[in-house]
Amino acid sequence: xxxxxxxxxxxxxxxxxxxxxxxxxxxxxxxxxxxxxxxxxxxxxxxxxxxxxxxxxxxxxxxxxxxxxxxxxxxxxxxxxxxxxxxxxxxxxxxxxxxxxxxxxxxxxxxxxxxxxxxxxxxxxxxxxxxxxxxxxxxxxxxxxxxxxxxxxxxxxxxxxxxxxxxxxxxxxxxxxxxxxxxxxxxxxxxxxxxxxxxxxxxxxxxxxxxxxxxxxxxxxxxxxxxxxxxxxxxxxxxxxxxxxxxxxxxxxxxxxxxxxxxxxxxxxxxxxxxxxxxxxxxxxxxxxxxxxxxxxxxxxxxxxxxxxxxxxxxxxxxxxxxxxxxxxxxxxxxxxxxxxxxxxxxxxxxxxxxxxxxxxxxxxxxxxxxxxxxxxxxxxxxxxxxxxxxxxxxxxxxxxxxxxxxxxxxxxxxxxxxxxxxxxxxxxxxxxxxxxxxxxxxxxxxxxxxxxxxxxxxxxxxxxxxxxxxxxxxxxxxxxxxxxxxxxxxxxxxxxxxxxxxxxxxxxxxxx
Amino acid sequence: xxxxxxxxxxxxxxxxxxxxxxxxxxxxxxxxxxxxxxxxxxxxxxxxxxxxxxxxxxxxxxxxxxxxxxxxxxxxxxxxxxxxxxxxxxxxxxxxxxxxxxxxxxxxxxxxxxxxxxxxxxxxxxxxxxxxxxxxxxxxxxxxxxxxxxxxxxxxxxxxxxxxxxxxxxxxxxxxxxxxxxxxxxxxxxxxxxxxxxxxxxxxxxxxxxxxxxxxxxxxxxxxxxxxxxxxxxxxxxxxxxxxxxxxxxxxxxxxxxxxxxxxxxxxxxxxxxxxxxxxxxxxxxxxxxxxxxxxxxxxxxxxxxxxxxxxxxxxxxxxxxxxxxxxxx
Numbered sequence: 001x002x003x004x005x006x007x008x009x010x011x012x013x014x015x016x017x018x019x020x021x022x023x024x025x026x027x028x029x030x031x032x033x034x035x036x037x038x039x040x041x042x043x044x045x046x047x048x049x050x051x052x053x054x055x056x057x058x059x060x061x062x063x064x065x066x067x068x069x070x071x072x073x074x075x076x077x078x079x080x081x082x083x084x085x086x087x088x089x090x091x092x093x094x095x096x097x098x099x100x101x102x103x104x105x106x107x108x109x110x111x112x113x114x115x116x117x118x119x120x121x122x123x124x125x126x127x128x129x130x131x132x133x134x135x136x137x138x139x140x141x142x143x144x145x146x147x148x149x150x151x152x153x154x155x156x157x158x159x160x161x162x163x164x165x166x167x168x169x170x171x172x173x174x175x176x177x178x179x180x181x182x183x184x185x186x187x188x189x190x191x192x193x194x195x196x197x198x199x200x201x202x203x204x205x206x207x208x209x210x211x212x213x214x215x216x217x218x219x220x221x222x223x224x225x226x227x228x229x230x231x232x233x234x235x236x237x238x239x240x241x242x243x244x245x246x247x248x249x250x251x252x253x254x255x256x257x258x259x260x261x262x263x264x265x266x267x268x269x270x271x272x273x274x275x276x277x278x279x280x281x282x283x284x285x286x287x288x289x290x291x292x293x294x295x296x297x298x299x300x301x302x303x304x305x306x307x308x309x310x311x312x313x314x315x316x317x318x319x320x321x322x323x324x325x326x327x328x329x330x331x332x333x334x335x336x337x338x339x340x341x342x343x344x345x346x347x348x349x350x351x352x353x354x355x356x357x358x359x360x361x362x363x364x365x366x367x368x369x370x371x372x373x374x375x376x377x378x379x380x381x382x383x384x385x386x387x388x389x390x391x392x393x394x395x396x397x398x399x400x401x402x403x404x405x406x407x408x409x410x411x412x413x414x415x416x417x418x419x420x421x422x423x424x425x426x427x428x429x430x431x432x433x434x435x436x437x438x439x440x441x442x443x444x445x446x447x448x449x450x451x452x453x454x455x456x457x458x459x460x461x462x463x464x465x466x467x468x469x470x471x472x473x474x475x476x477x478x479x480x481x482x483x484x485x486x487x488x489x490x491x492x493x494x495x496x497x498x499x500x501x502x503x504x505x506x507x508x509x510x511x512x513x
Numbered sequence: 514x515x516x517x518x519x520x521x522x523x524x525x526x527x528x529x530x531x532x533x534x535x536x537x538x539x540x541x542x543x544x545x546x547x548x549x550x551x552x553x554x555x556x557x558x559x560x561x562x563x564x565x566x567x568x569x570x571x572x573x574x575x576x577x578x579x580x581x582x583x584x585x586x587x588x589x590x591x592x593x594x595x596x597x598x599x600x601x602x603x604x605x606x607x608x609x610x611x612x613x614x615x616x617x618x619x620x621x622x623x624x625x626x627x628x629x630x631x632x633x634x635x636x637x638x639x640x641x642x643x644x645x646x647x648x649x650x651x652x653x654x655x656x657x658x659x660x661x662x663x664x665x666x667x668x669x670x671x672x673x674x675x676x677x678x679x680x681x682x683x684x685x686x687x688x689x690x691x692x693x694x695x696x697x698x699x700x701x702x703x704x705x706x707x708x709x710x711x712x713x714x715x716x717x718x719x720x721x722x723x724x725x726x727x728x729x730x731x732x733x734x735x736x737x738x739x740x741x742x743x744x745x746x747x748x749x750x751x752x753x754x755x756x757x758x759x760x761x762x763x764x765x766x767x768x769x770x771x772x773x774x775x776x777x778x779x780x781x782x783x784x785x786x787x788x789x790x791x792x793x794x795x796x797x798x799x800x801x802x803x804x805x806x807x808x809x810x811x812x813x814x815x816x817x818x819x820x821x822x823x824x825x826x827x828x829x830x831x832x833x834x835x836x837x838x839x840x841x842x843x
Contacts, residue, residue, distance in 0.1 A: 312729060333731030342729060350729055353722040355789050361726075364719055367712045368731040375710050399533065417730070 008071060010035045010202055011056070011087075011171055016065035018051050018226075025051040026062070027226040031204075033171060038193060038203045039232065040217035044247055044408075044436035047223040049206050053173050056204070057089045058082040088164030092176040092434070094156050098149035103128035105148055106163045131166035132158075136195045138188040154185035161192060165201075172196070173204045178212055179434050182297050182462055183497065190216050208436055210240050211465065222246040248438060263472050263488070266290050272456035273425055274321040275309070282482045284475050286425075286456040291447065293471035294460045295496060301480030302460040303345055306427040309458075310335040310342045316480050323424070336368050341423035343414045345430040345460070351414045354403040358395060359384040361402055361413055366420035387419045392442070408439030415446055426450055426457045432466060444470060464493050476500060540783040540835060541795045548802050551809065559812040567808070569691070573682075573759060575804040576693045577602065577752035577771065582778040582796040583704045584745025589779050590708075591738050592721040592788025593640060593647035598749050598775050600658035601632040602768030606753035607662045610671040610763040618675050625757075626750040632658055633746020634739075641738035655772070662765050670764040673757060682758035693755050697797075700748070704793035717741070721788030777803055777824060781831040790835075802827065 009032040018026040026048045033039050043049050054060035055067075058076035067074055069085060076082045096105050103121075106128040107113045113124045128144040139158050148156060157177060164172050174193075178186045193203055193216060207213055213220060214235065220243055222230035230238075230246045269287040276283045286292045294302045301316070308315040311329035320327045322338070329335065335342065344350030353361045362384050384398050393412045395405055402410055411432065418426070431447065432440045447470060451457050461467050467474055474486040476499045484499050535542065555562035581598045588595045605625040613621025632654060639650040682693050708714040719727040720734045728734045749768075757763050782799030784791030803824050810817055 310729070331731070332729050333733065336731040344726075344729060349723075350725045353719050353726060353789070356718055356722045360715060360719060360722075364715070364727070364732070365730040367715065372712050375712060375715060399536070 007034050009033055009068070010070060012068040013052070013056070014066045014068070016052065016055060016067075017063045018048075018055065018060065019063055025226050026055075026065075026223075028065070029223060029226060029228050030231065031221055031228075032232050033202050033204060034219075035170075035202055036197055036200045037218040038197060038205055038216050040213040040220040040235075041204055041206045041223070042208070042213060042220060042243060042247055043223035044438050047247075047436075048226040049223060050175070051226075052223070053089060053175055053204075053206065056082070056087060056171075056173060058087075083167060083169075086168055086170035087173070088167060088169035088171070089173040089175065090157060090160045090164065090177060092179060094153075094160055096148050096156055096160055099147065101145050101147055102132075102142055102151070102159055103144040105159050106131050106144070106166050108163060108167070110166065127166055128162070131162040134165050134196070134199070135162055135192045138192060152185075153180050154189065157181075157189065158192065161196075165196065169201065171202050171204065173206070175206045176208070176434060177205070178207065178209065183464070183500065184297070186212065208434070208440075209463070210244060210437075213243070214240060224249055244437060247436070266472055270323075271321075272323060273458075275305075276319040276321070277481050278317040278319065280481045284458075284482055284485075286458060288454045288456055289451050290473065291451050291457040291459060291471050293467040293474040294458060294477060295464070295467055295474050295500060296477035296483075297500060300477045302477055303429050304480065305477070306342065306429050306458065306460060307344075309427060310340060333368060336365055336421075339421065339424040340427065341365070341418040341421075341425065342427045343418075343429060343431060345433060347410050347414055347433075351417075352402040352410060355401050358388075358398045358400060358402055358405075358413065362387060362416045363420070365417050369421050383420065384416075387416045391416050391419065391446070408435040411435045411439065411443065415443070422453070424455055426455050428457065429460045430462065431459060432461070432463070440466075464496050467491075467496060468493055538792065538794065541792060541798060543834065544782060544795065544798045544802065544831070548798055548805060551802070551805050555805070555809045555812055562809070562812060567812070571801070571804055571808050572694060572697070574808070575800050576682075576697060576759075577756050577768075578774050578778055578800040578804065579697050579797055580700055580748050580752040580755070581745070581771065581775045582782075582800050583700055583793060584741070584748040585775045586704070586779045586782075586784055586791050586793060586796045587717060587741040588647070588738075588745055589776075589784045589786060590717055590721045590788060590791045591741050592724070592786075593738065593741065594776070594786065595636065595651045595742065595745055596648065596772050597632065597636060597651040597654035597658055598745065599768035599771035599773075600655045600662070601629055601746055601749040602753045602756070602771055603662045603765060604632065604658040604665075604753075605629045605750040606757045606763040606767050607666050607671065607765065609754055609757050610673050611665060613678065614671070614674045618678050618681075621675070621678075622681075622754060625754050626747060629746040629748070629750025629753070630743055631746070632749070633743040636746065637739040637742030640742060641735040659769070666763075666765055668765060670762055672762045676761075678758050679761060680758075682755045693759070696751070696755065701793050701797045708793055713737075718789055721790075723789075774803060774824075775800075777828055780828055783831070783835055785835065799831070 011033040013029070013031045015028045015030060016026050017028055029048060029052060031041070031052065041049055041052070051060065055062050057079055058081060059079050074085065076085065103124045107124045110127065113120055113127060115123065125144045132139040132142055132144070135158060139162065142151065142155055142158065148159060151159065161172065177189060181189060197203065205213070205217055217235050219232045219234055220230065220238065221228070221232050222243060224247060230243070266287055266289050269289050271285055272288045273286040274283055284292065294305060296302050304313065304315045307313045308318060309320065309329055311331045311334060320329065327338070332342070348354060359380060363380055381398065388395065388398065391412050393409045393416065395409065402413055405413070428447065432443050435443065447457060447459070459467070459470060468491055471491065474491055474496060475482045476484045476486070486495060486499065552562055561567055581602065585595055585598060605628045608628045609621045609625035612624040636651050636654050639645045640647045684692050686692065687695055708717065716727070716732045717737055719732060720737050724734050753768070756767065778800035779791060779796045780786070780799070781802055782791065782795030782797065784796065806823055806827065807820055810820055
């Protein structure tokens with residue numbers, strides 16, 4: 001960890017105010033970034049993180065406040081001015097051009113690539129390769145002439161970072177860069193960040209994940225409700241708990257699964273779901289009231305397994321015994337009719353009707369479940385309002401659209417969808433992706449309530465900590481098949497990580513990776 | 514899960530049924546005001562825009578557009594598009610004339626409707642089951658139907674010899690109201706009811722808003738798209754019959770270019786090509802606006818070459834309105 005006390009900040013934001021209508025997004029917020037540091041920016045949903053990124057990138061204009069770059073006051077009128085002054089943003093939802101090659105993406109509008117006014121491909125490849133080389137060995141396998149849509153998500157992210165480097169960025173903003181990466185990809189991203197840090201590039205790292213912030217950052221700044229509550233504290237001088245308390249403004253009571261007695265009690269519950277894999281004769285057993293975690297690397301088939309159970313895809317040869325009877329997955333309609341609830345990993349893609357009123361998202365499964373024919377508006381509105389109330393989803397009106405809600409509240413809507421019936425099985429794919437710690441706790445409580453009501457819950461999560469907190473049992477998948485089942489004392493972060501990693505070694509040896 | 518707490522606090526506030534309806538149909542109301550405004554203006558300037566004879570002409574001219582716009586609307590709400598409605602209209606009309614002259618009115622009507630349905634099924638199959646882009650499938654269908662029309666008619670226009678077929682359009686089976694107006698009312702009311710009051714309607718909107726999410730909550734999205742295209746084909750057949758009955762002659766190019774008027778009507782009426790938005794009342798008003806503008810040109814004696822320009826400007830303004838009100842909602 002570097003000590004920056006005697007350096008001058010490369011960028012300083014002072015007293016930034018930004019309002020949207022009557023909402024104050026940033027209330028005299030400040031931020032100082034030093035050369036060659038990784039600076040974590042943390043805060044709950046609605047803390048103003050996205051807004052400040054927008055202001056640094058000049059895609060949003062502050063109402064008041066000053067921005068200094070290298071000691072001089074600046075005021076960029078548009079994003080391209082910010083880019084030309086060495087500020088690059090890698091957004092959570094990547095902004096690359098999927099149908100173009102890696103080289104074209106990295107080179108972009110760089111004038112150096114033009115020869116006599118024409119695009120020089122040799123030069124483009126050279127520039128791209130140079131940028132990729134700076135990032136280090138993780139990028140060596142990326143071919144500059146590959147189409148970006150053929151790359152993995154983590155490689156796409158590398159291409160974005162390479163583009164920033166190639167444009168001579170001095171400051172790179174990473175907005176939740178790890179939310180779609182698995183553990184290994186995260187590790188390799190951090191290696192890249194560390195390598196670039198040595199060349200003097202500063203990073204602003206926005207994340208919800210405390211352990212990652214701890215691992216990569218030199219300093220941390222925390223915003224709460226648009227205000228600065230922790231100003232660039234050295235990570236070595238602060239504990240995780242203190243950071244979290246700053247984010248929440250109060251102490252967090254961590255939800256934990258019941259004690260050992262309770263877990264033993266669950267082991268006597270009747271089996272609700274048994275998934276037999278004909279390929280290796282192993283099975284996953286979920287009892288009533290049990291929360292079973294499905295772990296493994298991204299691509300190990302965690303999500304596919306859930307979608308296989310609801311009949312959205314046909315994937316592995318599995319046999320399902322559901323409450324003692326054989327159950328053939330037909331299609332999502334059949335699974336809903338049979339009290340199976342599913343929450344997908346990408347709420348915008350697979351969960352929400354973003355531009356229809358909130359009630360439509362909440363009520364749709366219920367309409368399918370009950371095969372209703374007519375819309376009874378008054379009744380439906382009351383129902384939606386009471387569900388929204390129970391789940392404490394914050395919104396101005398149920399006539400608004402989900403796109404007007406924050407990420408955490410959008411995620412809660414996904415649970416609201418299943419609050420009308422009483423599903424016997426819940427299949428949850430990354431149930432807390434991209435939500436703040438506070439909402440995470442609320443969602444954990446929700447999931448435990450579901451289990452306590454007797455539902456069988458299958459959870460897929462790439463956050464190992466989340467699995468440890470929630471699950472009574474963890475099944476690690478490899479190549480789409482259950483490889484190891486962890487119970488009781490084996491459920492801890494180290495053990496899970498080692499099993500996942502071991503699984504990968506076996507895979508590599510088998511030559512299928 | 515139970516929902517005992519009915520002390521639902523914030524979200525329900527200040528939304529009585531009536532004010533909600535006004536809010537929801539704000540765009541449609543604005544368009545209605547625009548429509549009435551244009552008609553009043555024409556009345557003041559020309560003195561005969563609101564005479565029943567002229568109004569009848571307007572409605573007669575708008576009939577095929579309104580009817581086909583109801584189908585087009587369904588498709589556009591599911592985030593699709595149908596470029597073949599004009600050609601299906603031509604083909605169905607030609608089939609009606611040819612079969613009617615040989616086998617009588619009843620057979621002719623059935624054959625025309627079946628032709629429309631068959632074309633719609635073709636579109637629906639390739640869009641919903643084969644997953645091809647609606648633009649491409651219906652562009653192909655557009656060519657196929659237009660060409661088949663010429664083939665079966667040998668390129669000639671066909672007069673309808675069954676004189677009593679005239680009553681299909683202009684006759685009246687209810688209180689002396691002309692049949693074509695009754696058809697319009699029935700279809701628009703049914704469509705509006707289906708879209709706003711039935712669960713099927715909600716399914717149609719949700720399919721267009723987010724097909725993935727809709728499928729995952731058990732909505733048969735591909736059947737819904739299949740239904741939208743097939744029903745549109747049926748409506749094209751019906752529109753062609755009304756038009757044939759009115760003119761008592763069918764030309765090979767009867768429907769050429771109609772698709773753009775039909776799409777324009779739904780867009781002016783507030784539908785969005787990205788899906789999930791639109792209403793039957795809106796599309797109905799949208800169709801009337803474009804026809805009234807055309808009628809205005811005739812009444813004012815302005816060169817009809819200007820029609821396209823004015824309709825184009827109206828589309829742009831209508832879509833701008835929609836975008837502004839959508840942004841306000843967010």
